[in-house]
Amino acid sequence: MSENPLEGGCLCGAVRYAAAGAPLFTALCHCSMCRRANAAPAVAWAMFATEQVRFTKGTPAHYASSPEARRGFCAACGTQISFTASFLPGLIDITIGSLDRPEAVPPALHYWDKKRLPWMKFADDLPRYPELPPTE
Ligand SMILES: [Zn+2]
């Protein structure tokens, strides 16, 4: 793998991964499915090409949160780690919160902002999209 790997893993350490190179995209998602899956008011994601991410210890278990989508998590401790979907071919989202240095990977925008919890206020000027952001 190349320079500057971003490493992370679950709470118990059974699943570890390394991502090579910079993420393609970062965002905070306010959708109700991410919220429920992570039991968190919003979830920060870093998107990578599938080949950028390598599991270095263990492998996530998967839950199909919809017919198109799979959420990867540690079967031992429950940490949410990944999101992959048939509508995002060749891509994998990694939870920024599972990185060892999440402070190094700030989100660039908010999406599904129309589902944001009313008490969840962010003091940032990042772009906000009511649903999915436009794809380039
Ligand atoms: Zn674990």
Ligand SMILES: [Zn+2]
């Ligand atoms: Zn979401």
